[in-house]
Amino acid sequence: MSDHSSNQSNENSHQESMLPQWMYWVFAALLIWGGAYLMRYSGGFSGEVYDESTVTYGPVKGGAAAVEDPKVLGARVYKANCAQCHQLTGLGVEGQYPPLAGSEFVLGSEAHVIRILLHGLVGPITVNGKPYNGNMAPWKDVLDDKKISQVLTYIRSDWGNNASAITPEMVAAVRKEEAARSASWTEKELEAAPKVLPK
Numbered sequence: 001m002s003d004h005s006s007n008q009s010n011e012n013s014h015q016e017s018m019l020p021q022w023m024y025w026v027f028a029a030l031l032i033w034g035g036a037y038l039m040r041y042s043g044g045f046s047g048e049v050y051d052e053s054t055v056t057y058g059p060v061k062g063g064a065a066a067v068e069d070p071k072v073l074g075a076r077v078y079k080a081n082c083a084q085c086h087q088l089t090g091l092g093v094e095g096q097y098p099p100l101a102g103s104e105f106v107l108g109s110e111a112h113v114i115r116i117l118l119h120g121l122v123g124p125i126t127v128n129g130k131p132y133n134g135n136m137a138p139w140k141d142v143l144d145d146k147k148i149s150q151v152l153t154y155i156r157s158d159w160g161n162n163a164s165a166i167t168p169e170m171v172a173a174v175r176k177e178e179a180a181r182s183a184s185w186t187e188k189e190l191e192a193a194p195k196v197l198p199k
Protein backbone atom coordinates (compact mmCIF):
# COMPACT_ATOMS: atom_id res chain seq x y z
CA MET A 1 0.00 0.00 0.00
CA SER A 2 2.68 2.48 0.99
CA ASP A 3 4.71 1.44 -2.04
CA HIS A 4 1.87 2.10 -4.31
CA SER A 5 1.05 5.52 -2.98
CA SER A 6 4.65 6.76 -3.18
CA ASN A 7 4.81 5.59 -6.76
CA GLN A 8 1.79 7.52 -7.64
CA SER A 9 2.98 10.78 -6.09
CA ASN A 10 6.25 10.44 -8.02
CA GLU A 11 4.39 10.13 -11.22
CA ASN A 12 2.24 13.11 -10.36
CA SER A 13 5.10 15.48 -9.59
CA HIS A 14 6.81 14.38 -12.79
CA GLN A 15 3.78 15.31 -14.80
CA GLU A 16 3.21 18.64 -13.03
CA SER A 17 6.69 19.94 -13.83
CA MET A 18 6.14 19.41 -17.54
CA LEU A 19 4.28 21.96 -19.62
CA PRO A 20 2.35 20.70 -22.58
CA GLN A 21 4.24 21.48 -25.74
CA TRP A 22 1.60 23.80 -27.18
CA MET A 23 2.22 26.18 -24.29
CA TYR A 24 5.83 26.66 -25.36
CA TRP A 25 4.55 27.77 -28.73
CA VAL A 26 2.13 30.17 -27.09
CA PHE A 27 4.95 31.73 -25.06
CA ALA A 28 7.19 31.97 -28.11
CA ALA A 29 4.42 33.70 -30.04
CA LEU A 30 3.82 36.12 -27.13
CA LEU A 31 7.52 37.00 -26.96
CA ILE A 32 7.70 37.73 -30.66
CA TRP A 33 4.52 39.80 -30.55
CA GLY A 34 5.78 41.70 -27.47
CA GLY A 35 9.10 42.47 -29.11
CA ALA A 36 7.43 43.63 -32.29
CA TYR A 37 5.02 45.79 -30.28
CA LEU A 38 7.88 47.49 -28.43
CA MET A 39 9.80 48.14 -31.63
CA ARG A 40 6.75 49.69 -33.23
CA TYR A 41 5.40 51.77 -30.33
CA SER A 42 8.11 52.40 -27.74
CA GLY A 43 9.42 55.42 -29.67
CA GLY A 44 12.93 54.46 -28.52
CA PHE A 45 11.58 54.94 -24.95
CA SER A 46 11.90 58.70 -25.46
CA GLY A 47 9.55 61.11 -23.66
CA GLU A 48 9.71 63.36 -26.73
CA VAL A 49 7.29 61.19 -28.69
CA TYR A 50 4.52 62.00 -26.25
CA ASP A 51 2.43 64.82 -27.69
CA GLU A 52 0.05 66.23 -25.07
CA SER A 53 -1.88 68.19 -27.63
CA THR A 54 -3.22 64.95 -29.06
CA VAL A 55 -4.51 63.62 -25.73
CA THR A 56 -8.28 63.61 -25.81
CA TYR A 57 -9.07 61.60 -22.70
CA GLY A 58 -8.72 62.65 -19.08
CA PRO A 59 -10.92 64.13 -16.38
CA VAL A 60 -13.96 65.82 -17.86
CA LYS A 61 -13.35 69.08 -15.98
CA GLY A 62 -10.04 70.82 -16.55
CA GLY A 63 -7.97 67.78 -17.49
CA ALA A 64 -8.03 67.80 -21.26
CA ALA A 65 -8.44 71.58 -21.35
CA ALA A 66 -5.39 72.07 -19.12
CA VAL A 67 -2.99 70.28 -21.47
CA GLU A 68 -4.43 72.19 -24.44
CA ASP A 69 -3.71 75.49 -22.67
CA PRO A 70 -1.78 77.61 -25.24
CA LYS A 71 0.39 78.97 -22.42
CA VAL A 72 1.57 75.47 -21.49
CA LEU A 73 2.17 74.51 -25.11
CA GLY A 74 3.75 77.93 -25.76
CA ALA A 75 6.21 77.43 -22.91
CA ARG A 76 7.32 74.27 -24.63
CA VAL A 77 7.83 76.07 -27.97
CA TYR A 78 9.75 78.75 -26.09
CA LYS A 79 12.10 76.29 -24.39
CA ALA A 80 12.83 74.54 -27.67
CA ASN A 81 13.33 77.65 -29.87
CA CYS A 82 13.85 80.86 -27.94
CA ALA A 83 15.37 80.22 -24.51
CA GLN A 84 18.92 79.73 -25.77
CA CYS A 85 19.02 83.45 -26.59
CA HIS A 86 16.31 85.14 -24.54
CA GLN A 87 16.90 82.77 -21.57
CA LEU A 88 14.35 80.84 -19.51
CA THR A 89 14.06 83.91 -17.28
CA GLY A 90 12.99 86.05 -20.28
CA LEU A 91 15.75 88.47 -19.29
CA GLY A 92 17.98 87.89 -22.31
CA VAL A 93 21.71 88.64 -22.20
CA GLU A 94 22.69 92.29 -21.78
CA GLY A 95 24.17 93.82 -24.91
CA GLN A 96 23.43 90.69 -26.94
CA TYR A 97 19.91 89.30 -26.64
CA PRO A 98 17.16 91.70 -25.55
CA PRO A 99 14.80 90.81 -22.68
CA LEU A 100 11.21 89.77 -23.33
CA ALA A 101 10.17 90.39 -19.72
CA GLY A 102 8.80 93.93 -19.57
CA SER A 103 9.62 94.56 -23.24
CA GLU A 104 7.46 97.08 -25.08
CA PHE A 105 7.79 95.02 -28.23
CA VAL A 106 6.26 92.01 -26.47
CA LEU A 107 3.58 93.86 -24.52
CA GLY A 108 2.68 96.45 -27.16
CA SER A 109 0.93 96.08 -30.50
CA GLU A 110 -0.18 92.52 -31.28
CA ALA A 111 0.44 93.14 -34.99
CA HIS A 112 4.02 94.32 -34.35
CA VAL A 113 5.08 91.39 -32.21
CA ILE A 114 3.59 88.98 -34.76
CA ARG A 115 5.53 90.80 -37.52
CA ILE A 116 8.76 90.49 -35.51
CA LEU A 117 8.26 86.75 -35.10
CA LEU A 118 7.29 86.10 -38.71
CA HIS A 119 10.01 88.08 -40.47
CA GLY A 120 12.65 88.69 -37.83
CA LEU A 121 14.18 91.90 -36.50
CA VAL A 122 17.48 93.58 -37.36
CA GLY A 123 19.40 96.71 -36.39
CA PRO A 124 19.44 99.05 -33.41
CA ILE A 125 16.59 98.79 -30.89
CA THR A 126 16.10 99.89 -27.29
CA VAL A 127 14.46 97.48 -24.85
CA ASN A 128 13.82 98.41 -21.21
CA GLY A 129 16.07 101.44 -21.71
CA LYS A 130 19.07 99.41 -22.94
CA PRO A 131 20.45 99.42 -26.49
CA TYR A 132 20.75 96.31 -28.69
CA ASN A 133 21.92 96.00 -32.25
CA GLY A 134 21.56 92.41 -33.33
CA ASN A 135 19.68 90.27 -35.77
CA MET A 136 16.91 87.78 -35.11
CA ALA A 137 16.19 85.46 -38.03
CA PRO A 138 12.58 85.05 -39.25
CA TRP A 139 10.43 82.27 -37.78
CA LYS A 140 7.81 82.14 -40.54
CA ASP A 141 9.22 79.01 -42.15
CA VAL A 142 10.14 77.33 -38.85
CA LEU A 143 6.95 77.70 -36.82
CA ASP A 144 3.35 77.52 -38.06
CA ASP A 145 0.59 79.97 -37.08
CA LYS A 146 -0.49 77.82 -34.17
CA LYS A 147 2.98 77.53 -32.65
CA ILE A 148 3.71 81.24 -33.15
CA SER A 149 0.40 82.12 -31.46
CA GLN A 150 1.22 79.78 -28.57
CA VAL A 151 4.73 81.11 -28.00
CA LEU A 152 3.53 84.72 -28.21
CA THR A 153 0.69 84.02 -25.78
CA TYR A 154 3.31 82.52 -23.48
CA ILE A 155 5.86 85.37 -23.64
CA ARG A 156 3.06 87.91 -23.14
CA SER A 157 1.97 86.21 -19.92
CA ASP A 158 5.06 84.93 -18.06
CA TRP A 159 7.72 86.77 -16.01
CA GLY A 160 5.18 89.33 -14.78
CA ASN A 161 4.06 90.16 -18.33
CA ASN A 162 0.31 90.53 -18.59
CA ALA A 163 -0.90 91.09 -22.15
CA SER A 164 -3.73 89.49 -24.12
CA ALA A 165 -3.47 86.11 -25.85
CA ILE A 166 -2.57 85.82 -29.53
CA THR A 167 -4.67 83.47 -31.68
CA PRO A 168 -3.58 81.46 -34.73
CA GLU A 169 -6.08 83.54 -36.77
CA MET A 170 -4.26 86.78 -35.85
CA VAL A 171 -0.94 85.27 -36.95
CA ALA A 172 -2.50 84.01 -40.20
CA ALA A 173 -3.90 87.48 -40.97
CA VAL A 174 -0.51 89.18 -40.55
CA ARG A 175 1.23 86.40 -42.46
CA LYS A 176 -1.17 87.00 -45.35
CA GLU A 177 -0.79 90.77 -45.23
CA GLU A 178 3.02 90.56 -45.28
CA ALA A 179 3.21 87.62 -47.72
CA ALA A 180 5.25 89.67 -50.23
CA ARG A 181 7.84 90.62 -47.62
CA SER A 182 11.19 88.87 -47.33
CA ALA A 183 13.36 91.33 -45.37
CA SER A 184 13.57 91.44 -41.60
CA TRP A 185 11.95 94.39 -39.83
CA THR A 186 13.87 97.35 -38.48
CA GLU A 187 12.49 99.41 -35.61
CA LYS A 188 11.92 102.34 -38.02
CA GLU A 189 9.91 100.24 -40.47
CA LEU A 190 7.84 98.79 -37.64
CA GLU A 191 6.97 102.27 -36.42
CA ALA A 192 5.60 103.04 -39.87
CA ALA A 193 3.57 99.80 -40.11
CA PRO A 194 -0.06 99.73 -38.92
CA LYS A 195 -0.44 98.97 -35.22
CA VAL A 196 -3.84 97.35 -35.57
CA LEU A 197 -4.36 93.84 -36.84
CA PRO A 198 -5.46 93.39 -40.47
CA LYS A 199 -9.06 92.29 -40.84
Ligand code: HEC
Nearest residue numbers: 081082085098099103105106121122123132133134135136
Ligand atom coordinates in the same frame (compact mmCIF):
# COMPACT_ATOMS: atom_id res chain seq x y z
C1 HEC B 1 19.71 83.09 -31.99
C2 HEC B 1 19.20 83.95 -30.95
C3 HEC B 1 17.70 84.19 -30.88
C4 HEC B 1 16.70 83.27 -30.83
C5 HEC B 1 16.83 81.76 -30.86
C6 HEC B 1 15.46 84.00 -30.69
N1 HEC B 1 15.73 85.35 -30.68
FE1 HEC B 1 14.37 86.84 -30.44
N2 HEC B 1 15.83 88.21 -30.72
C7 HEC B 1 17.16 87.95 -30.87
C8 HEC B 1 17.88 89.19 -31.10
C9 HEC B 1 19.39 89.33 -31.30
C10 HEC B 1 16.92 90.20 -31.09
C11 HEC B 1 17.17 91.70 -31.31
C12 HEC B 1 17.33 92.05 -32.77
C13 HEC B 1 17.81 93.48 -32.95
O1 HEC B 1 18.68 93.89 -32.19
O2 HEC B 1 17.29 94.18 -33.85
C14 HEC B 1 15.64 89.56 -30.83
C15 HEC B 1 14.44 90.23 -30.67
C16 HEC B 1 13.24 89.66 -30.29
C17 HEC B 1 12.03 90.40 -29.96
C18 HEC B 1 11.85 91.91 -29.97
C19 HEC B 1 12.71 92.59 -28.94
C20 HEC B 1 12.34 92.30 -27.51
O3 HEC B 1 13.24 92.08 -26.69
O4 HEC B 1 11.13 92.28 -27.17
C21 HEC B 1 11.09 89.47 -29.63
C22 HEC B 1 9.66 89.74 -29.21
C23 HEC B 1 11.71 88.16 -29.76
N3 HEC B 1 13.01 88.32 -30.15
C24 HEC B 1 11.06 86.97 -29.51
C25 HEC B 1 11.62 85.70 -29.75
C26 HEC B 1 10.89 84.46 -29.68
C27 HEC B 1 9.45 84.32 -29.26
C28 HEC B 1 11.77 83.46 -30.02
C29 HEC B 1 11.49 82.00 -30.19
C30 HEC B 1 10.49 81.61 -31.16
C31 HEC B 1 13.05 84.11 -30.28
N4 HEC B 1 12.92 85.46 -30.12
C32 HEC B 1 14.22 83.41 -30.60
C33 HEC B 1 17.75 86.71 -30.82
C34 HEC B 1 17.09 85.50 -30.79
